[in-house]
Amino acid sequence: xxxxxxxxxxxxxxxxxxxxxxxxxxxxxxxxxxxxxxxxxxxxxxxxxxxxxxxxxxxxxxxxxxxxxxxxxxxxxxxxxxxxxxxxxxxxxxxxxxxxxxxxxxxxxxxxxxxxxxxxxxxxxxxxxxxxxxxxxxxxxxxxxxxxxxxxxxxxxxxxxxxxxxxxxxxxxxxxxxxxxxxxxxxxxxxxxxxxxxxxxxxxxxxxxxxxxxxxxxxxxxxxxxxxxxxxxxxxxxxxxxxxxxxxxxxxxxxxxxxxxxxxxxxxxxxxxxxxxxxxxxxxxxxxxxxxxxxxxxxxxxxxxxxxxxxxxxxxxxxxxxxxxxxxxxxxxxxxxxxxxxxxxxxxxxxxxxxxxxxxxxxxxxxxxxxxxxxxxxxxxxxxxxxxxxxxxxxxxxxxxxxxxxxxxxxxxxxxxxxxxxxxxxxxxxxxxxxxxxxxxxxxxxxxxxxxxxxxxxxxxxxxxxxxxxxxxxxxxxxxxxxxxxxxxxxxxxxxxxxxxxxxxxxxxxxxxxxxxxxxxxxxxxxxxxxxxxxxxxxxxxxxxxxxxxxxx
Numbered sequence: 001x002x003x004x005x006x007x008x009x010x011x012x013x014x015x016x017x018x019x020x021x022x023x024x025x026x027x028x029x030x031x032x033x034x035x036x037x038x039x040x041x042x043x044x045x046x047x048x049x050x051x052x053x054x055x056x057x058x059x060x061x062x063x064x065x066x067x068x069x070x071x072x073x074x075x076x077x078x079x080x081x082x083x084x085x086x087x088x089x090x091x092x093x094x095x096x097x098x099x100x101x102x103x104x105x106x107x108x109x110x111x112x113x114x115x116x117x118x119x120x121x122x123x124x125x126x127x128x129x130x131x132x133x134x135x136x137x138x139x140x141x142x143x144x145x146x147x148x149x150x151x152x153x154x155x156x157x158x159x160x161x162x163x164x165x166x167x168x169x170x171x172x173x174x175x176x177x178x179x180x181x182x183x184x185x186x187x188x189x190x191x192x193x194x195x196x197x198x199x200x201x202x203x204x205x206x207x208x209x210x211x212x213x214x215x216x217x218x219x220x221x222x223x224x225x226x227x228x229x230x231x232x233x234x235x236x237x238x239x240x241x242x243x244x245x246x247x248x249x250x251x252x253x254x255x256x257x258x259x260x261x262x263x264x265x266x267x268x269x270x271x272x273x274x275x276x277x278x279x280x281x282x283x284x285x286x287x288x289x290x291x292x293x294x295x296x297x298x299x300x301x302x303x304x305x306x307x308x309x310x311x312x313x314x315x316x317x318x319x320x321x322x323x324x325x326x327x328x329x330x331x332x333x334x335x336x337x338x339x340x341x342x343x344x345x346x347x348x349x350x351x352x353x354x355x356x357x358x359x360x361x362x363x364x365x366x367x368x369x370x371x372x373x374x375x376x377x378x379x380x381x382x383x384x385x386x387x388x389x390x391x392x393x394x395x396x397x398x399x400x401x402x403x404x405x406x407x408x409x410x411x412x413x414x415x416x417x418x419x420x421x422x423x424x425x426x427x428x429x430x431x432x433x434x435x436x437x438x439x440x441x442x443x444x445x446x447x448x449x450x451x452x453x454x455x456x457x458x459x460x461x462x463x464x465x466x467x468x469x470x471x472x473x474x475x476x477x478x479x480x481x482x483x484x485x486x487x488x489x490x491x492x493x494x495x496x497x498x499x500x501x502x503x504x505x506x507x508x509x510x511x512x513x514x515x516x517x518x519x520x521x522x523x524x525x526x527x528x529x530x531x532x533x534x535x536x537x538x539x540x541x542x543x544x545x546x547x548x549x550x551x552x553x
Contacts, residue, residue, distance in 0.1 A: 049472035093122025112141030176217025367437035437530025454526030
């Protein structure tokens with residue numbers, strides 16, 4: 001192998017993990033020695049960032065990282081070095097994918113003319129070429145709807161997008177919504193749109209599904225969709241999130257403080273100021289005033305079954321939707337390959353969301369991803385773990401759900417899934433209450449992203465952490481406000497590293513990481529929504545072999 005080939009192989013992770021670990025350990029010894037040379041005590045040092053461990057069994061390839069407070073998206077190798085980067089004018093909107101042609105599909109945080117503000121907001125979808133050329137730049141933020149959280153590229157080149165849609169207070173009450181559970185802004189049910197890119201900045205909606213078309217309510221027999229939610233589990237109880245009592249002033253204050261902390265992470269709702277300690281009419285406080293009814297935070301697609309899975313955080317559930325329907329069928333409860341139209345095909349996580357008994361297995365989860373499985377559907381989920389019995393604790397989970405091509409999920413009540421694999425840090429518990437994700441790798445290892453801390457861990461099937469990375473890209477100036485500010489990311493090549501200017505954003509601890517370490521302070525400026533790993537043979541990485549700029553450090 002010539003010098004160039006050797007360098008390329010090492011950048012994709014074919015170097016010896018033992019050599020990398022030795023180098024990291026030597027660096028740590030030097031840092032420790034310097035700290036012991038009699039320097040006067042000062043403020044706590046920021047935790048070491050970069051690759052903290054890389055052991056035998058760790059995979060290679062490249063990891064896609066999109067810091068919430070940076071307008072640049074990065075590919076990093078097993079040593080944490082930058083292989084490539086894509087600058088943008090927009091901070092990310094919680095989703096980024098490397099496509100097979102080497103282009104980047106990402107969301108940007110752009111409010112446009114939309115009145116919707118909340119955690120996970122997006123509003124712009126871009127495809128950026130490997131060379132940085134803006135190939136598609138579509139704004140999806142207007143008075144009717146706004147894209148938020150996740151998108152999903154489809155095999156046909158189209159894109160699935162989650163959007164908020166506005167329903168007025170009057171229309172929500174007419175649909176059976178409890179008037180005491182509606183804030184000042186009405187309610188924002190979610191929809192899923194399939195977008196076909198057109199030209200450089202347009203899109204055609206070729207398929208759509210709307211949650212508001214599939215309701216059930218048990219409050220007023222004179223209103224539409226009246227029935228017992230427990231007898232209609234494949235429809236959505238319009239009051240599934242209704243609280244038995246209003247929040248106290250202390251609870252509202254804690255919620256406002258949490259929203260401010262999330263804003264410091266780069267996750268909160270744009271320039272809106274949090275509403276400290278007060279409620280809208282029946283509202284729940286927070287940036288959306290209770291309007292963000294479902295808070296759908298993740299979407300995935302399985303081309304084998306033509307199913308869509310969405311993560312509905314407010315319900316602590318995963319919902320499955322039939323993509324084989326037409327748009328007309330998706331508005332009804334009939335049609336499509338499974339015969340149920342746009343009604344839910346299956347759901348799991350919290351039976352109480354549809355009025356049933358049974359144990360809760362999901363707690364404010366994120367990032368559902370279909371896995372290849374025979375005789376079942378397997379789905380990986382980052383189970384954030386807020387409110388879990390026994391105390392808050394996150395876990396990376398894989399669930400097996402009975403499914404056959406002929407019978408689908410079956411008839412009757414939704415069955416509880418089998419927990420096929422789980423990892424919660426073991427003796428070194430993990431907890432991040434927001435964002436975060438899980439990816440099952442081709443090697444069988446699992447990539448776990450603790451988004452609030454910007455921490456990524458690769459875990460073997462028998463629960464050994466073989467790779468650990470704390471992303472160390474410096475936030476852009478003013479990035480907590482989102483919006484365009486020119487191509488302000490660092491140039492391609494070695495990243496701009498370090499802590500935030502001015503000591504970092506406000507906010508408390510983002511949670512417990514392995515070893516019992518608790519984030520917060522400078523760590524909060526390094527938040528990421530999740531990451532994606534691409535193996536060395538992935539077509540999207542082919543340009544690395546001929547990209548002279550990638551080897552310039």
